Amino acid sequence: MASSSHRRSRPERRTGRVPVVTVIAVAAVALVVSLAVVFRPDGGGGDGGASAVAPVAGAARAAVSGSPTATGPAVSPSAKPKPKPSAGSPSATAGTTAKASATPSGTSSGSSAAHAEPATRAASGAAPLAGRIRPGAAYQGVATSYDIGNGDGACSYGPTSDVMTAAMNTADYETSKACGAYVLVRAGSGATITVRITNECPAPCAPGQLDLSHQAFTKLAALSVGRIPVTWSLLSPSTSDTISIRYKTGSTQYWCGIQAIGHRNPLARLEVRTSAGWTRLARTGYNYFLSEQGAGCGGAIRLTDVYGEQLTVEGIAVRANVVQSTRVQFARH
Structure with a gap:
């Protein structure tokens, strides 16, 4: 006796030939209708034409909107896009202003010089009009001393009670350009004193040499020493005085x-x-x-x-x- 099979019979597959033929037929009819519409005497205008175009245009907008480079809504071709402010513009402008302000306003005239003045006052650093004595530079020489008398000297400031003064050697005096300058003087011992230049020390004073008032010299060494090696530099001191x-x-x-x-x-x-x-x-x-x-x-x-x-x-x-x-x-x- 033959045993029965436990396998299920495979269902019969339908070929679907009839639906395919039907679809082809429908497509052919649709194509004929479309060609008839396109070749109408009025060029396919009217509401029917607009309705046919609308889906295509919508599809194109969707494609653009989906683009990684598109970050906002579509812009009408007739609308002029507003320029986007550059984030770097303010700092670039400020840099230009600062640079221009750092330039001596004597090179310009009119209102631009007046506007540059406050920024120039706030600026510091290099001294473009300095002569032999420049800020930030250390000068080496010797310090000697002299009796300043009533405090008057080659700078023609007249008598003064300020005894913390000095005479500058002729080379660094530079035709009185050193007059009124404040310099910080440092001895090898580490002692320092600030003096104001009020006089000129002619030869044999050498470049770098300062002839201090007796009172200033004694802040660095005993008068009996006579001369000591020093370094000195220009200062821009705090002061309540006005010019x-x-x-x-x-x-x-x-x-x-x-x-x-x-x-x-x-x-x-x-x-x-x-x-x-x-x-x-x-x-x-x-x-x-x-x-x-x-x-x-x-x-x-x-x-x-x-x-x-x-x-x-x-x-x-x-x-x-x-x-x-x-x-x-x-x-x-």
């Missing part, structure tokens, strides 16, 4: 000598305003700036320190040998 202007004895509107007193930083230039603009005056070895023909005497004065900062002073009349306050001061560096 004063003095016209030289004999000054008038036809000839004048002008001196600045009490400036925190060494003075590089003194200019007067004339009909031709700012005119730079020549500096003498006795620390006055001369206007030989009287140009600018009694007018506005512009002072520039070695850092390039400029201060404009108005309303200083020609009053010979009278110290007149300006109520301004150079910035500290």
Whole structure:
């Protein structure tokens, strides 16, 4: 007796030939209808044409929206896109302003110089108008001492009760450019003293040498030592004083000598305003700036320190040998 099989019989597969034929037939009819619409005399316009195009356009927008580079809605071709502010623009502008501000405003004129002045006051670092004595540099030499008497000297500041002063050697005195400079003097022992340059020490004083007041020298060594090796450097000290202007004895509107007193930083230039603009005056070895023909005497004065900062002073009349306050001061560096 034959045993019965436990396998299930495989169901018969349908070929589906009839549906395929049907689909082909329907597609052919649809194609004929489409061609009839396209070749209509009115070009396929009207609502029917618009309806046929709309899905295609929607599909295209969807494709664009799905693109990794698309981050926002589509922009109408007729709409002009607004430029996006650059994140780097403010810092670049500030850098340009800072750089321009660091430039001595004497190289420009008009309102730009006036706007550059506050930024220049805040700037520090290199001194573009410095001569032999530059900030940040250490100078080597020897220190000697002398009796300063009433405190007057080649810088023509006149008698003073300030005894912490020094005379600068001729090379570093640089035709009075060192006048009024504050320098920090350091001895080999480590002792230091700050002095203001009020005088010139002629030969045999060598470059780098400082001739200190007796009072200043004793802060570093005993007077009996005579001379000691030192290093010194320029300072921009803290001070509550303001700059004063003095016209030289004999000054008038036809000839004048002008001196600045009490400036925190060494003075590089003194200019007067004339009909031709700012005119730079020549500096003498006795620390006055001369206007030989009287140009600018009694007018506005512009002072520039070695850092390039400029201060404009108005309303200083020609009053010979009278110290007149300006109520301004150079910035500290």
